[in-house]
Amino acid sequence: MKDVGQRGAMPAQNNRRQPQGEIPSRQGASAGLEQSSLEAYFSHHRQTAKSSLLRLFKTPLSSLMTWLVIAVALALPMGLLVLLSNVTGITADLEGSSRISLYMKLDVEDQAAFQLSQEIQKRADVESVHFINRVEALEEFKAISGWGDVLAYLDNNPLPSVIVVQPAPMVNNAQQMEILSSALGENPGVENVQVDLQWVKRLNALFEVLGRATLAIALLLGVAVILIIGNTIRLAIENRRDEILVVKLVGGTDPYVRRPFLYTGFWYGVVGAIMAWLLVNIALWWLSGPVNQMASLYYSRFQLSGLSIEATGMLLVAGAFLGCAGAWMAVKRHLDEIEPR
Amino acid sequence: MSNDPMIHFDRVTKRYPGGFEALTEVSFKLGRGEMAFLTGHSGAGKSTLLKLIMLMERPNKGQIFVGGQNLDRFSRGQIPYFRRHVGVVFQNHQLLFDRTVFDNVALPLEIAGVAPREIGRRVRAALDKVGLLKKEKVFPITLSGGEQQRVGIARAVVNKPPVLLADEPTGNLDPELSEEIMKLFQQFNQVGVTVLIASHDLALISHMHHRVIRLDHGQLQLG
Ligand SMILES: Nc1ncnc2c1ncn2[C@@H]1O[C@H](COP(=O)(O)OP(=O)(O)OP(=O)(O)O)[C@@H](O)[C@H]1O
Ligand SMILES: [Mg+2]
Numbered sequence: 422m423k424d425v426g427q428r429g430a431m432p433a434q435n436n437r438r439q440p441q442g443e444i445p446s447r448q449g450a451s452a453g454l455e456q457s458s459l460e461a462y463f464s465h466h467r468q469t470a471k472s473s474l475l476r477l478f479k480t481p482l483s484s485l486m487t488w489l490v491i492a493v494a495l496a497l498p499m500g501l502l503v504l505l506s507n508v509t510g511i512t513a514d515l516e517g518s519s520r521i522s523l524y525m526k527l528d529v530e531d532q533a534a535f536q537l538s539q540e541i542q543k544r545a546d547v548e549s550v551h552f553i554n555r556v557e558a559l560e561e562f563k564a565i566s567g568w569g570d571v572l573a574y575l576d577n578n579p580l581p582s583v584i585v586v587q588p589a590p591m592v593n594n595a596q597q598m599e600i601l602s603s604a605l606g607e608n609p610g611v612e613n614v615q616v617d618l619q620w621v622k623r624l625n626a627l628f629e630v631l632g633r634a635t636l637a638i639a640l641l642l643g644v645a646v647i648l649i650i651g652n653t654i655r656l657a658i659e660n661r662r663d664e665i666l667v668v669k670l671v672g673g674t675d676p677y678v679r680r681p682f683l684y685t686g687f688w689y690g691v692v693g694a695i696m697a698w699l700l701v702n703i704a705l706w707w708l709s710g711p712v713n714q715m716a717s718l719y720y721s722r723f724q725l726s727g728l729s730i731e732a733t734g735m736l737l738v739a740g741a742f743l744g745c746a747g748a749w750m751a752v753k754r755h756l757d758e759i760e761p762r
Numbered sequence: 763m764s765n766d767p768m769i770h771f772d773r774v775t776k777r778y779p780g781g782f783e784a785l786t787e788v789s790f791k792l793g794r795g796e797m798a799f800l801t802g803h804s805g806a807g808k809s810t811l812l813k814l815i816m817l818m819e820r821p822n823k824g825q826i827f828v829g830g831q832n833l834d835r836f837s838r839g840q841i842p843y844f845r846r847h848v849g850v851v852f853q854n855h856q857l858l859f860d861r862t863v864f865d866n867v868a869l870p871l872e873i874a875g876v877a878p879r880e881i882g883r884r885v886r887a888a889l890d891k892v893g894l895l896k897k898e899k900v901f902p903i904t905l906s907g908g909e910q911q912r913v914g915i916a917r918a919v920v921n922k923p924p925v926l927l928a929d930e931p932t933g934n935l936d937p938e939l940s941e942e943i944m945k946l947f948q949q950f951n952q953v954g955v956t957v958l959i960a961s962h963d964l965a966l967i968s969h970m971h972h973r974v975i976r977l978d979h980g981q982l983q984l985g
Pocket of ligand 2: 808809810929
């Protein structure tokens with residue numbers, strides 16, 4: 422065994438050295454950073470972050486389960502949000518270009534209807550008109566509806582000519598729209614006036630409701646994620662009880678003891694969010710085929726847009742936040758009460 | 763200040779929840795650089811006394827001073843910083859078996875925020891003192907009982923604490939190993955560390971020629 426003191430002979434009792442250290446005053450003690458450099462502090466953060474993540478990969482199956490649960494819980498509201506923002510995008514388009522369709526009486530000749538469209542064109546509150554004569558209307562109908570065969574059996578063209586009016590930008594609210602459409606409707610040749618604003622309004626109201634519902638679902642699932650992570654961290658704390666006791670006994674502060682568990686929660690949340698991002702994108706890819714088909718049926722160049730950079734960022738931040746919150750809850754309730762006895 | 767005792771109990775009474783009085787009006791002083799044994803029958807209150815010094819328990823009456831500091835005044839948040847200056851070798855709170863000997867001994871330094879490059883040097887110095895330098899990379903499970911106890915001691919002294927406490931450090935060891943461990947404590951004492959060891963190995967204690975503090979049913983026995 423090595424000699425601790427001076428080299429050679431044991432030092433005599435009365436030749437004893439001064440004590441090695443001093444018990445710090447409480448002021449010194451509470452300052453805390455007396456010995457520790459900032460470098461060591463950050464190095465411990467880095468190390469803890471790394472080792473917490475590695476620890477999760479050491480039990481891949483159970484970690485994966487937890488991550489998947491979190492991913493599903495995050496992907497559901499996120500997916501709804503993406504769909505919702507897509508469709509509200511469409512209606513915003515429609516609102517900006519709310520048009521008035523004038524369906525002419527069937528006995529109005531195309532020539533007269535065209536004359537009328539030219540007159541309407543001259544109005545100050547009209548941006549442009551688009552005239553669709555009866556033959557065009559029929560062709561168009563055949564093309565989109567796929568009812569061409571049936572129509573071939575009819576002797577007469579059942580469709581009226583249509584004047585599609587694009588109001589000037591100055592017509593920008595429902596009331597002015599109303600004034601314009603009723604003025605146009607007074608023309609004797611017009612059978613029916615259709616303003617496509619009404620359904621836009623209804624749709625918007627519906628989306629408002631859906632938006633709120635999505636928010637509520639997001640909140641509920643957020644709470645669920647916090648609880649799941651909190652419970653997982655609680656088990657991790659139980660498993661590492663001995664280690665916690667030793668660390669506290671040799672002078673580990675509460676923040677030091679909490680740190681690995683907070684990082685574990687953080688990683689549960691962040692990796693869960695990354696997996697949620699994947700899930701949402703897979704779902705969008707899966708939907709894109711039918712959506713494009715639908716869009717073509719509606720004459721729309723609409724394309725499903727995926728998760729924006731902002732939405733991705735939001736998802737990651739939400740994951741990290743929920744992870745830390747869940748871990749914090751578990752740590753507060755279960756870690757602080759573990760004391761060496 | 764340096765003539766103060768290192769450990770000073772002033773009429774300390776400890777009653778556990780449930781009413782059992784583990785220590786009654788215990789007063790003693792342990793000088794700086796002194797080494798003493800704490801003995802007494804099972805249940806006499808030896809572990810309780812050490813736990814009071816570690817702030818693992820608080821007294822119901824009386825005051826305890828360590829290094830001139832009144833332990834009463836330490837708040838919960840200050841306790842960790844205090845503990846970094848008291849090395850402990852406890853029978854139950856022992857080594858962490860999922861990390862190497864080196865990492866076990868490094869723990870107090872990491873906690874104290876010692877710079878990483880400094881840690882290696884100090885851990886090896888501590889392992890060298892207990893004669894386990896060659897075992898730094900192994901896991902504690904592969905070590906004998908005596909070697910494990912020595913790793914525990916290395917961990918207790920790696921911070922160079924002025925005070926070293928041990929609770930039954932030779933509890934499970936044969937007489938020869940026990941003596942080796944005790945000599946180790948003696949060596950730390952010879953470089954100025956104040957050492958207090960709870961033990962009921964009276965045979966061993968008797969030929970170590972150190973002061974003996976004897977407890978009986980929670981009361982100090984003089985002489
Ligand atoms: N946490 C506790 N709650 C209640 N009573 C306790 C607690 N810890 C110890 N005691 C009691 O206090 C008395 C002293 O216990 P202590 O552990 O200090 O004895 P000891 O001298 O260390 O004994 P041993 O030699 O067996 O380790 C015992 O009677 C014990 O039952
Ligand atoms: Mg005991």
